[in-house]
Amino acid sequence: MPVISPSAFASPASKAANDLATLVPAALREKVRRLERANSVQRSGKAAAVPLGIAAIDALLPEGGLLTGALHEIEAGPCPSGRVAPHDGAALGFAAHLLGRFGPGTILWCRRPTGRFDAPPYASALSPWFDPARLLMVTAHRDEDLFWAMEEGLRCPGIAAVLGETRAADPTAGRRLSLAAEKNGVPALLLRAQPAPPQSVCATRWRIASAPSCSTPGLKDVGAARWRLELRRNRFGTPSAAETPSWLLEWNDETHCLAVVPQALHGSSGARFEERLVG
């Protein structure tokens, strides 16, 4: 019985194209990509990227910050002990921090309530990051409606950013969102309460888990919120030494600033105070 291999049917032309794809250096492709992006961003007249305000992270990101015309994924990671995170409060905080960095205008927040425990975002706690009066809250009861609403929002010129809260991972929808974001220079964020299969098209993917905070020495109070942040995908950025770069961040709710906790202060009870001196 003769065995026919699929490659026997491949035409010479497609074979050549395959070879070409491997031959063209990654740097050149990246350059073309950058030119295309610059073109679309220029048309929308907006900044290409917005810095996070954390030097260590911005250094890794393309154009020194988070690309505006792109899709970004934020997901709640498991607890340090390996347990599934009971809630995505930390991921929500980080998403709110990102939303606050993007330009002025309406923020479209689309969510799909799931399960018995519906916990919508609480505007009063988001006000340190951005003015909740800018929020336009959309509730969708189906995933296709949610993605449709996000896409409509991305096409609307008065919108600063679009955030979607869903558990669904739809590659087609992700691709459409990414294209719409790129075309209009409006950032699209996907917030997930549980890790999901990654969108192949997202520019960055972040995983955030809450980390133990630092009490005042001698007391047992809840300190400033600390998050373990992982940059699990960085499509256009500079490669880092570590496979998945990771930082311990602290959100100071008095000075309203997010900063990396220096390695020396991890777990130290005096971290909160000394870090303020450093910062």
Add this chain to the structure above:
Amino acid sequence: MRLADARALLPDLVTVAGEPQADLRLIEAIAGWCDRYTPWVAIDPMGGALADDIEKTCSAGGFGGDAGLLLDVTGCTHLFGEGEAGERALLADLVTRLARRDLSCRAAMADTAGAAWALARFAERQADLFCPSRGQRDALGSLPVEGLRLDPPILEAFLKLGLRRIGDLYPMPRAPLARRFGNQPLNRLDQALGTLAEPIEPRRLPPAFRTRLAFAEPIGRAEDIAAATSRLLAALCRQFEQAGVGARQLEIALYRVDGSVDRTSIGTSRPNRDNPKLMKLFEERLGELDPGFGVELMILAAPEVEAWSGTQDALPDQNAPGIASGVDGMIDLADRLALRLGSENVVRLLSRDSHLPERVQVAAAVSSKPAAAGAWRRVASLKGARPTRLLQRPEPVEVTAFVPDDPPSVFHWRRHAHRIVRADGPERIANEWWRPRSDGTHPPAGTLPPVRDYYRVEDDDGGRFWLFRDGPYQLAANGHPTARWFLHGFCA
């Protein structure tokens, strides 16, 4: 005649049970179809089919086929021709179209509803059904007095007195007639002759703005319907501009060849007369319309308009027609989203001065005034630390605490134990005694309002939660603590 008597006379009699509800549905459908002639359509309250009590049915009324519709076609007949020719053409069109659907009807036209009512029921010759303008006195003179829509006792008395024709009443002195029979006969006569106004209450409130488009051939393709909608919309927007208003709601009705009507409507959150924007909203909805075997007429109406509040109309943008930026763009976006998702699902958040965390945040319609800049920051600065997510309904949790008034050391939620390492609190929030309780009653005077003690806690995994104890710690008679614990939110 009783049914038994009738059967005795004619044993082969075919009987069908009366179905007043079905009759009513049919007459409603015909009335809806009649919207094609005029928006001012009323179901005749004197119609026999709709009178629920047989005794109350007026003398001229009967059953079934005696139902009537009143159409006020003032200002509508020019669509069928100039002057009287148009009026005649409308009447003929109405009758032929209904006849084509196997609905036999008698339609009469006169200056007054009363005269038309009498002619439709009692005119002997076909030519009499059309009463020329100001000709009702002559037309009614020879008709039987039943045509005046009188109550049965009065009618009976008239017949006994030999007043058989409406014309017999013309020479009668009015005062004795009124003294003997009350005001009804004279009022009915005056209404029929046009000296007394008779308001007709339309079935649906006629919209102030309305455009119609009739087709020579029925259309059915979605593209044709969209093109027709666009033309109707352009005409309607011109009307809006002249009147200085904008639409809050638009309704499009497709009159299908089989006589049924399909309607759909769109709403906007502020007065709008921007043709491309409204068309964009319609495009969402047109897909739901079913043209059936074909559409012969389309009517676009604005049931709800508001004074135009917008600025001067912008010059059309060649690159992006129908897309505005800034606040306008946001409201347009909200309209589009609300059309598909429901307006209750597209909201903005307003702050409310309250101590209860679940009452602080209010979802408001997009058209409402947004919260002032910094209002939220002020609300947040007045209160203690708040969670980034608030559970809509607090979740009961099981708690272990070393000391009753301390924050818990362990709490169980969703079958997981969370060992608490750090805690802040308590923050005591009392119920608002000045507001009635959820069941509408006020708490009795002298009782303390229920209080909640909130704690912000962190478990050994770094997860931060917002818990509260429902009321102060107390021991019930059986030795168990009365206070219950709830989880109310998740902190960043």
